[in-house]
Amino acid sequence: xxxxxxxxxxxxxxHCGDECGWWQEKGKTTLCVADGLGHGERAEMAATxxxxxxxxxxxxxxxxxxxxxxQKLRDTRGVAMGIAVIxxxxxxxxxxxxxxxxxxxxxxxxxxxxxxxIVRLASNPGIVGGGFRKLNTExxxxxxxxxVLIFTDGIEIYDPSNSLIDLARDIQSLAERIIRxxxxxxxxxxILIYKWQGSINDTR
Numbered sequence: 595x596x597x598x599x600x601x602x603x604x605x606x607x608x609h610c611g612d613e614c615g616w617w618q619e620k621g622k623t624t625l626c627v628a629d630g631l632g633h634g635e636r637a638e639m640a641a642t643x644x645x646x647x648x649x650x651x652x653x654x655x656x657x658x659x660x661x662x663x664x665q666k667l668r669d670t671r672g673v674a675m676g677i678a679v680i681x682x683x684x685x686x687x688x689x690x691x692x693x694x695x696x697x698x699x700x701x702x703x704x705x706x707x708x709x710x711x712i713v714r715l716a717s718n719p720g721i722v723g724g725g726f727r728k729l730n731t732e733x734x735x736x737x738x739x740x741x742v743l744i745f746t747d748g749i750e751i752y753d754p755s756n757s758l759i760d761l762a763r764d765i766q767s768l769a770e771r772i773i774r775x776x777x778x779x780x781x782x783x784x785i786l787i788y789k790w791q792g793s794i795n796d797t798r
Contacts, residue, residue, distance in 0.1 A: 601784035611637025612784035640670035672723030691717025748783030
């Protein structure tokens with residue numbers, strides 16, 4: 595399995611305002627995490643609406659997705675949202691985010707080496723559904739066993755190279771441990787992890 599996700603609601607709340615979605619088609623994997631503003635049912639409705647919108651616009655560019663989703667969510671609380679698009683043929687990942695969504699590329703965790711690398715990807719200020727000024731995207735080349743982690747601000751990973759290494763081979767267990775150990779009881783939380791296993795053109 596190369597995709598894992600876990601979410602949990604604010605302590606004592608039945609509705610979770612954080613949501614994850616992922617889709618694989620046409621040699622492309624799209625990962626999305628949405629954080630509805632606030633807590634409770636209205637936050638959950640906003641996050642669910644964002645994920646549903648993205649699911650129906652996978653062929654659009656990231657700029658189009660964020661701009662059009664911003665209009666679609668005008669009557670909701672709005673969301674913070676991060677999207678990563680993995681080109682399975684080219685072996686690249688393009689990320690864009692609006693609001694307080696965190697994204698990390700973690701490299702070299704499965705081997706004993708000094709070349710382990712953590713890249714933190716930036717999101718732009720704003721609210722999808724409430725407006726934003728610009729969307730910057732970043733494209734990175736992927737290497738075998740790279741991990742892409744996208745998570746909401748209910749989670750804080752202080753030292754990814756140490757906290758991720760021992761579970762890098764089992765990303766579902768890794769996601770569950772992060773939610774258990776690195777999330778706050780005072781906020782909703784969600785994390786989506788993707789493991790790169792090589793280009794679909796790689797026959798090795």
